[in-house]
Amino acid sequence: MTTGPIIETRGLEVRFPLPTHFLSRQKPVLHALNGVDIAISPGETFCVVGESGCGKTTLGRAIMGLLEPSAGEILFRGQRIDGMDETTRKPIRRDMQMVFQNPYASLNPRRNVYETLAEPVRHLMPEKSPAELRQQVEEVLDATGCDPSWQRRLPHEFSGGQRQRIAIARALVTNPAFIVADEPISALDVSIQAQILNLLTDLQGERGLTYLFITHDLSVVEHFGTRVAVMYLGAVMELAPAETIFDNPKHPYTRLLLDAIPKLEGGSFDKPRTPGELPDPVNPPPGCPFAPRCPMAEDLCRRDRPRLRELPNGTHAACHFAE
C-alpha cells in the first residue's frame, strides 16, 4: 500500500465549448470545473456536496476518465492518469469503479444479472478462467446481499433498492480500491436509502474501500463522510472534516446550505433568507463566484477571487473573510 493519497487532482479544469452564435465571433465556454485540488486518502469517504451545476458530477466523471480534463492533473496512487490512452488505462480501471444515481438507467435492461456482473471481469480481467469468473460473480452477489437466484433474472424484475445493490455489485466485481458513487441513494425511497447506506458502510469495512461520494444531501454527509468538499460554480468553497463542518461552517455558502436543510424540529423555513441562484457559468462573475449571493460580500470579493486557504482550525475555505 502506498501512504500517499489514492486520488489526487491538481488544478483540475473542465471546459465545455458551447455552440457559437452565427453572428458572433465569441466562442462561449462553460467552465464546469475551475481549478479543483483535492487529495483523497485510502480508506476515507470523501464527500462532494453542492447544488446542481456546481460541477460535482463533472469532477467524478473526470476522475473516472469518462471525460477529458482541459487542464490540470489527475493522479491515481501517484501516477498520472489524465490523457492516458485506453490500453494503458485498462489495468487501472479494475481498481476504480463507479455507481450511478439511477439504477433504472444504469443497468442494461436486456442483460441478466449474471451477464451484467460478468462483463467487467471479462473485459478488465481477461486472465480469469470461466470458473474463476463464476466464482467472482457469486462472491460479489453474496457480499452485496443479492440472492444467488437473481443471476438469470433481468433488471425489470427488481425493485429500485435491489437494482442499486446489483449496480454496487457490478462496481465491486473487479475488486476495486476506489469507488465513485454519484448520488447513489437519491433515486431511492427513504426506507431503502438506509439499507444502501449500511451496505456501503459494511463493504467499506470489509474491503477497505475508498469512496468519492457525490451528493446534495448534507444529512447523509454528516452521518457517513470522513471529509467534505463543498463546491460552488466549479470550485471548492470549503474543505473540512465532516465532524466539524456541521457545527462550525466557515464559508458563507456552507452556512447557507446548512440553513436550507429542513429540520425535524422545524423552524428553519421561518428565517429570513436571501434569495439567489447560481450565476451563469458561461459568464461567471469576476472575483468570488458566491459574492452575488453572499451577505458579507465587499468590494474586494467582487474584484479578487479568493483562493482556498487553511484556517487556524485546519479547515480550508475559499473566502477572504473566513477565519
Added chain:
Amino acid sequence: MPMLEVQDLHVAFPQGRKSEVEALRGVDLTLEKGERLGVVGESGAGKSMLAFAILNLIAEPGRVSKGRIMFHGQNLLDLPERDIRALRGNRISMIFQDPMVTLNPVLSIGTQMMETLRAHRRISGAEARALCIAKLREVAIPSPESRLDAYPHELSGGLRQRVVIAIALLTDPELIIADEPTTALDVTIQAEIMALILKLCRENDVALILITHDLGVVAEVTERLMIMYAGKCVETGATDAIIKAPHHPYSAGLLRALPQNAARGTRLYQIPGSMPPITALPTGCAYHPRCARATALCKAEIPPLENGAACFHPLTAPEEVP
C-alpha cells in the same frame, strides 16, 4: 362542518378481464379552513393517487370505486364535470412536482396566467394583466412586468416553480394541493419555495395538502400529518407529536432510518424488505412482513385506524424498538 372531508375513499384499477386492484384502500381525511396537512409515504403508497382523486382526476381505466369527497358539504364525486371544472384551478389549486412539465413550453408566462384567470373570472385584459403582475410580485419574482412575455425555458427552475405557485394563487383558492413541489429543486431553492408557500398559506388563510416523501419538509411546514403505506393511512395526528413519538411501527421505522436520527458513523436503522406492490399485497396488515412486532393477528386481519394508528400493537413510548 370541515372544509374538506374524504370518507372511505377507494380507487381501483382493472387487472385482467374481471378483477380489480385497489390503489387506495379506504382513506379518510378531514381538513379545516387554513389547515396544513402533510401526506408522507414512499413511492407507490398512494399519496399522489389521493391528490388526483380529490380533484376527480383519476385517469381511465382507474376509478373511484367507493367513498365520498365532501367539499363544503357537497360530494365532488356527484358533481357533473362542468361544475368540477369550475372548482379545479379556482377554489382548489394544484402545484405539481416538475414546473417544466406543468408549464406549457410554447406559451409565454403571461398567456398561461391570463388563460387560468379568464377561465374562472370575467375580467378585462388590462385587469387580468395587472392581477398577474401583482401575483408574480407576491411570489417574489424580480421585475414581474418583463417576465410576462418570457417563456418557461428562459427562467431557472426556482423561478418556474414560483410562476406555478403564482398561477395556483391567481384565483385566491381555499385549498392548495402541492404534490412534491420542491423535489426537483436544489436545497437552497427548496427552502425558498417552501418558505414562500408557508407564508402565503398563513397570510391568506389557505389550506394546504402537502404531498412529499421528505419528513423534514413536512415537519417545517405542516400542522397535521398522515403517513401512508400501500394505499392506506397507517398513522395520522399532529405533525410534531408523530415526529416525537410515532405509534405505528412503520412511522417509527421511517424516522429512525433517517441519518440525522443516528449517531455519526454508526449503522443506520433499516426497515427490512420493501413495500409490496398493490398487485401483491399480503393478507392482514400490509406492513406485517416487514414488522418486528407482527403477530398472527396482524397476518389475519387488517387493523382499523384507532387513536391515530392503524396497528394492533402500536408503540406506546418513543424509545420502544419497532
